[in-house]
Amino acid sequence: MRQKIVVIGAGFAGLELVSRLKGTDCDITLIDRRNHHLFQPLLYQVATTVLSTAEVAWPVRRLFRKRKDVTTLMADVTDIDRMRKKVICADGTKVDYDWLAVATGAGHTYFGHDEWERFAPGLKTLEDATTIRRHLLQAFEKAELTGDDAERQALLTFVIIGAGPTGVELAGSIAELCHRVLPSDFRRIDTRATRIILVEAGDRILAGFDPKLSEYAASALQQRGVQVRTGAQVTDITAEGVRIGDAFLQSRTVLWAAGVRASPAAEWLGAETDRAGRAKVSETLRLPDDPSVFVLGDTAHIVSAGSMVPGVAPAAKQQGAYAARVIRAALRGKPAPPPFRYRHQGDLATIGRNAAIIDLGRLTLSGRLAWWVWGISHIYFLIGTRSRIFVALSWLWSFLTRQNSGRLITQSDKVVPRNDRQS
Amino acid sequence: MRQKIVVIGAGFAGLELVSRLKGTDCDITLIDRRNHHLFQPLLYQVATTVLSTAEVAWPVRRLFRKRKDVTTLMADVTDIDRMRKKVICADGTKVDYDWLAVATGAGHTYFGHDEWERFAPGLKTLEDATTIRRHLLQAFEKAELTGDDAERQALLTFVIIGAGPTGVELAGSIAELCHRVLPSDFRRIDTRATRIILVEAGDRILAGFDPKLSEYAASALQQRGVQVRTGAQVTDITAEGVRIGDAFLQSRTVLWAAGVRASPAAEWLGAETDRAGRAKVSETLRLPDDPSVFVLGDTAHIVSAGSMVPGVAPAAKQQGAYAARVIRAALRGKPAPPPFRYRHQGDLATIGRNAAIIDLGRLTLSGRLAWWVWGISHIYFLIGTRSRIFVALSWLWSFLTRQNSGRLITQSDKVVPRNDRQS
Structure with missing residues (x-):
């Protein structure tokens, strides 16, 4: 009997987990309410017209087109029945699981x-x-x-x-x-x-x-x-x-x-939360009372080496990779890996042309060099050759000409009446 | 006293008119309710995920950034006061004109x-x-x-x-x-x-x-x-x-x-219309009783050589160019040019990869060659080097990999509640 693994949320944690389960011969179902994975670190560049929407988002099912073991579903999860091990979606669809990973991210809070x-x-x-x-x-x-x-x-x-x-x-x-x-x-x-x-x-x-x-x-x-x-x-x-x-x-x-507040996944799970709504998990990233359920990424409150793991993309990826190791070990009947330890890889932020900062702990960097490192590393982290080419070209174009590509006003607040359109 | 020229609508007719008025030393105001010019001939490729939105639309004011004689306004025109020669916008703004061109396009009709x-x-x-x-x-x-x-x-x-x-x-x-x-x-x-x-x-x-x-x-x-x-x-x-x-x-x-129906510009003008709501204009593209007002493009009912001019981009451009000639002649005190004559340049349509049709009247073409001619001509007609590079690359990518760039589901029908977002 093939094991059923359900992953909710196609963010950094969810994608990493599914990727690392390649070849395990399980039935993997990846559920997200959106049809796309979003590269949030560059989202501010869409908001400020540097990049266009298609340059920072990719259809989830396309990413796993060659993985016949992965079924992608676009659906709203509304509840999780841990007794019967089922994920329940808004349209009535129920998805059975043996292993569940919840990585539904976070939204805003206005305190x-x-x-x-x-x-x-x-x-x-x-x-x-x-x-x-x-x-x-x-x-x-x-x-x-x-x-x-x-x-x-x-x-x-x-x-x-x-x-x-x-x-x-x-x-x-x-x-x-x-x-x-x-x-x-x-x-x-x-x-x-x-x-x-x-x-x-x-x-x-x-x-x-x-x-x-x-x-x-x-x-x-x-x-x-x-x-x-x-x-x-x-x-x-x-x-x-x-x-x-x-x-x-x-x-x-x-x-x-x-302010950031976790998605309501902890409610679905009936899990204990911290003040920001994150589900508290064990040092193996699972619910203390239910080793079949992982909570990952911004939805989880994770303590590593005595301090809370930050809500950044590299941390989410490490958690996805760790969950894959736990599942792989269990599938092979091997002992579980040691507890999750977060390896901090450094922090980056950019202020503008020729101005960024990099904090690697012992080493810090600012200015022009940091800006180039920031840009090149972000192109590296994008998914797929096409995005890398297009984002690199968009940046180059913007750098050389001072023109930004995404200066469109769309989805206007008011409805445009029919037969009353210009352009 | 500098003449005031107001153009409503930044479609093909309006852009061509403003472009051709370069160097006339007039005060030109270009008004559109959108901030972008839209390349409608490729819009179906956005609808079917081949291209992304930013590849077929350009901010209007960017196109005329070097033309200090052109002021671009994003505003909803609600009426035209022909007695006082004023264009009236929804926010109360009034714009005076000596010459007015109305080219506000068309919408759908459901009969x-x-x-x-x-x-x-x-x-x-x-x-x-x-x-x-x-x-x-x-x-x-x-x-x-x-x-x-x-x-x-x-x-x-x-x-x-x-x-x-x-x-x-x-x-x-x-x-x-x-x-x-x-x-x-x-x-x-x-x-x-x-x-x-x-x-x-x-x-x-x-x-x-x-x-x-x-x-x-x-x-x-x-x-x-x-x-x-x-x-x-x-x-x-x-x-x-x-x-x-x-x-x-x-x-x-x-x-x-x-079905297509003209924008309500004829109502603003109190002009006579045909069944599709297009304002009937003279052979110099102006209202019969008001030589200071042009109506151009899909908003106008224009007869040339005994038949109605079709609602296509090349026709709109020819009309914009003609209106510019009329205004230029008047500014210099020269006689008006001869009546507008539409030169049909042919029709193109594409069915799919390696299949398009071209009808040049005497010459017709179909199949693979027609498809390449269609593609190359459309890249040529795009505005700006950047769009040409990006559209050409998108097509090449799609051709080689069967991947389309614009597969995003956005603006979902229902509002996504806060703190309830996946991705």
Whole structure:
């Protein structure tokens, strides 16, 4: 009887697990509610028009087209029946498992202020990226159109909340857009006068990095026209702008890069969670009371060598690979591998052209060389030759010509009435 | 006093007009409700996953970044005040003109059955293309998931209504998707068994072409697995499928490529229209009672040499160029050029790999050579070096590997709740 392995979530952890199970002669079912794997580390470049959507996302089933042991299903998982070992989908489909891996990622949290979400979109999905892109580009379009000075000023004020890697990369990339890409395209506004404000509650940006690198990044951002405000607490967000401490800042474009909360997988599993909703797992990445269920990636609270494993792509991949080792050992009747240990490979972030930071623990790097290392390593981590060629060409084109490829306003908020379309 | 020229619509006619006015020292304002010019002849390739959105659309203001005489505005025109010579936008902006060109294109008509639209999307905008792409890809995903045979059959039945160039190109391109691109990706369904039905009310497909070419195209489609039904009248479209004559065909994916109706520009102008809503213009492409207003492209009913000018890109470009000549002559105080005459340059359509048709009037061409001519000419007509490189590479990649780049399901119908996202 072939063992049934079900993997929920086609992110970094899920893909790595399925890849590493090649040749095990099991029935593997990979379930995701999307039809694509998303390369989240470059998603901010879609939001800021550098790359287009197809360059950072790949159809999941295409990735495993040669693996006849893998069935890919696009479905919404709504529950997991651990008693009967079944995954239950919204359309009524039930999928049996002998082994289950849950790696459904994370979304945003607004720290109890869900009403802020409509005014301050976050960046987790392709739709999030095109939504942010639309907000940004529409702000310039409306500023060019309006005759009202105060409104124009509010339109040309962008606030990014949260100065982790995503917030810093968004701010830096928006600054490049305003200073390098857009200026020659507008007649009535000067896009270089856009105010870009990066707001951080902590006392420095990029708290996960070496303090020297945080300092470098802050000064590189400031050189590029980004105002960095640390120790600044956001107390309200409305359609009009943001309240920071007691001061209200008029802004029509507020982006959220602050809080992360795990997907509700722990609820399906009835598992114990931490404050961010992550399921607590054993040192073999499984539910303490159920060795047939792994929880991986941003959905899991994992402790390795006394500290929590960070929610980054390399960590997720290591977890996927570890789960594959556990399953392989069990299939062969061999002893289980030793507990999971996270090997930190370093942190990277980019601020803009010729400015990135790399923190390898003992070694730190910043500036031009770090930027090239950042770019080349990200092309290496993309999936497939086609993406590597197209992303490399897009970057080269953008570098040489100051033109960005993805400057489309799509999915407009209002429905375009039929027979009422221009272009 | 510099003359004010306002152009509404950044389609082929509008862009050509603005381009040809280079150096006239006028104040030109180009208004479109979208931020991008769309290369409609290749839009069906976005709908069928061959190209991605950014490859067939370009930000309008970028195209005229070096033309300091051109101001681009993204705005919804709601009315035109011909008495005061003002264009009125939804946000209250008013733009004065001395010369006005209205080239706002066309949308779909469902021949009095507007209720069909939600079940049978048409293909005019980028959102239309991603909507059709989503319908197509979701049909395969749902078919792979379902356990119900009748439902699976209905999901794997695609109906395209209308066999003009768009309908034929959609049908051919969907057939390639089913037969060349998708088969290895699915485990439970055979995408080659998909029924693709092209429905045409007339007695042959591609009625605008030489009958020999229609016959070739019909047989090339049939070879590729498309059922061609001519003389077939659609009498109803529902969520369940299509009624053709008296027979009801179960289908979850119905695409509309039948009727075209002009944008409501004639209403703004208070102009006389034909049955399709196109404003009737004089032989100098202007309103009979107002020589300062041009109507161009799919919005205009234009008669040249006794017959109506077709709604194709080359015709729109010729009209834009003609309007520029009229304005240039007037600016210099020279006599007006002779009436507009349409020069038909030929018709092209493609059915699939190595199969296209070209009708140049005296010369007709079909098959492999026609396909290469079609491909090369379309790359030539794209705007900008970047698009040419990227589209050529995408086609080459697709040709060599059977992989299509744009297989993303985005903008899902339902809203994805926060903290409930996989990927």
